[in-house]
Amino acid sequence: MKPVPIVFFLLIVTVLNGFSQQIFEKQTTQMGSVFGFVLVENDSAQVQQYFQLVADEIERIENLISEWRPHTQISQVNRNAGIRPVKVDREVFELTQRAIEYSRLTEGAFDISIAALDKIWLFDGSMERLPSDDVIRNSVRHVGYQHVILDSTNVTIFLEKKGMKIGFGSIGKGYAADKGRELLQSMGVVGGIVNASGDLSAWGTQPDSQPWKIGVRNPFKTHEMIKVLKLRFGAAATSGSYEKFAEIGGNRYAHIINPKTGWPSTGLTSVTVWGASAEFANFLSTSIMVLGNKNGKKLLEKFPDYKAIIVKDR
Template identity: 60%
Template sequence: MKPLHFLFSFILLIGSVSVGHGQILFKQKATLMGSLFEITVVDSDTLSARKNVQAVISEITRIENLISEWKSDSEVSEVNRSAGIQPVRVSPELFDLTKRAIYYSEISEGAFDISIAAMDKIWLFDGSMTEMPTESAIRKSVEKVGYKNIVLDSIHSTIFLRYPGMKIGFGSIGKGYAADKGRELMKQTGVEGGIVNASGDIATWGLQPDKNPWTIGINNPFKPHKLIEVLKLKESAVATSGSYEKYAEIDGKKYAHIINPKSGYPSTGLTSVTIVGPSTEFANALSTSCMVLGKKAALKLVKKFPAYRGVFLTDKGRVRKAN
């Protein structure tokens, strides 16, 4: 999903360079975590820029090897294999990420849940689905889902999934976390500005070479040639969840590919949610939660966090904003 359209004041190709104010702007694409990443840095020269972009790529690869549920040797895979059997000692990084994920579940009253990785795949979002699954199949699909059954032991740094067949997965916040870590690494290295774009989950810092902020437009799928809003960003993050590219349409009703972990039913009512704030990871969690909660509850949730604001597009094409 690539829900955001970039409105740079320059045009860049893969590995291209733009010069201004004694600095160059370097941009490179890479496939990471199963998605297309685009890394942009403001740097002194091409050699330095390439080295810094490679450092970001290495950092994101490290994170993928840590949290991927698809890599058999990752810590997450070990946790999932041991579900219902025994706790697994994990690195402080994964422990803390899991602890934050549980917090996101709590503030959203279960609309966000990393244990949804265990849900049976009964919904198809490739256009082939023409009728609803049975109620019993939907209920059964989420039997192994429930963040309250993820047991953390902070003394021993262990994660235990209480029941066999449970799983955790970080598809909902992993790319946002990686974008944040890439930005953090570049700031520590001394890179003055740039963007880590993880397939639409975006972390920015600093300014462009011409000293202007980064400019990003939010697309309106109902009006492809119009933007909902243009964002001017320095150090910020943007994340969007949406149903307009992956959904099932049954009896004239659209069902998003984002599933309610409690009910097993796809979210309805909102076509997209864009969250802007300091952390891409938290913006990820909020956007996913808001899609599940629906407009009214989503507005209330975002208003609890003044550092973040939300732009909501309903299934009827109406725009609502929070904060």
Template identity: 60%
Template sequence: MLIRSLVAWLAMLAFVAGCALPGHAQVTVKRRVTLMGSLFDISITARDSAGAHAEIDRAVEEITRIENLISEWRPETQISEVNRNAGIRPVTVDREVFELTRRAVQYSNMTGGAFDVSIAAMDKLWRYDGSMTEMPDPEAIRKSIENVGFRHIVLDSLHSTIYLSRPGMKIGFGSIGKGYAADRCRELLQARGVPGGIVNASGDLAAWGEQADGKPWAIGINNPFKTRKMVKVFKIRTGSFATSGSYEKYAEIDGKRFSHIINPQTGYPSTGITSVTISGPSTEFANFLSTSVMVLGVPNGLDLVKRFPGYQCLLLTDHARIVRSRGK
């Protein structure tokens, strides 16, 4: 799945680097790293800066471990091995990789293919560097999705194997992989007793606890139509957010904007929605929902979100209209 635009950003109510606020016994330390092809901002609350940096190191190690399992771009990963053997044979993978793939197939089923983990096989016809001046040929678009089809992914739970039954198929986790990594880091650090933090993968983030001064985290949702303005600022202690959007990565042809998020069933980019932010318990699941809403559009996307009471949606249409799901 293509990299999604950064639309949500972390707005700290207070940021401390290496020294505690007066009257408080903790500090919050933040580090930015590039992993999984994206910027990760990792903020940790701990008793001292040395301890916070040590926990950030553990988060980086965990994200790197996951990337080394599921990256479709690194030839040595298990997912690359699965893709190389499409139409040839099943590939045995770690249970973690199998379960992530199984969930991705479930997500694909939930949307009838509006989300499809096998979209990694789609031909790259669309360019988002400003060089596109006309639409691709319709026949080329039709052919570009010939190897996309989650129903041809064969999973064997007993033997922990993944088999792509058609030659040329590929699977990839560009749409949920960063969310999964954020969730895993939160679980790991919570289990280690880290009292608070945020793992923010370019707008897809997992938060828990609170800042060093005892205040909740502040999560700001950018308004792409108003520079440096927020649609909303959420104050939370534990939760997840995921944002998908088109306003930073798109092709504009004849005055119409085409998102980098492609409909796997048609090969055409999603239109009508500029950004979608989903909040709820799981960053991975919020990732899935935000991508799916972009493809499904406003009414069908909101219907999907309503099926999961723990999740809420805030979106902006291409005409700058703000739409919220119930409870937002």
């Protein structure tokens, strides 16, 4: 199951006159999501080049890690599950390595091998009863990060069991946002935001030297903001059940599945995390949704540089 973060962010940009630098905005559709780019620049021709370069960077990443495109390295890894290790780029290897570490930190509440989960849950409003315990138990038979074998010397990834798959639906867009920010900073862009449908990385300031303002919407009152984040060099990500869930017997079951049990997360409606990295914030927001309020807060306490807004179900 690919856990898709729910977007509750509202970017608040101050419209300014009298500053030589301006704010330029552009949207693209990539990685199955809407990406928004906000850049500070004084040359409208130059900014168009920056927009193209960052879009190309997102495309490059998708062509490395997408589990849906058959030619990618991750697709090759998945096709060779139980057969042989696959040599990958060091970048892909290190992203996978970090993902495995995230799994260890959460004792499997986060797991990129959830890509192999049987699709037994429907989140389109059509599901009226729970699957049987046996069906739920069997749905995770090919899931288990412990069976993802990494060889650092040969830079290979091997999935030990046939039927296994890995995917980066939970952190891939956050990673892309971070890499987009890194690229634009390296080119001298003084400020901006790379926003991957709510998983965003920001740097610099607005033209008046004010930080970027990111409004976190109330999932129960979409026109109301819970908090306004002020970011200079920072990132944020939201995971939630507000738009994709099944309601059965009075309980809401989120589209974010616990990889260990096959059960959807319950108890939380949304989790917004912010800190330095969108990838890491994305990992935390997804994991807290699965772990629940109490255990999620224990995980967050291990990383004091990251903060969260946790909204419980009503």
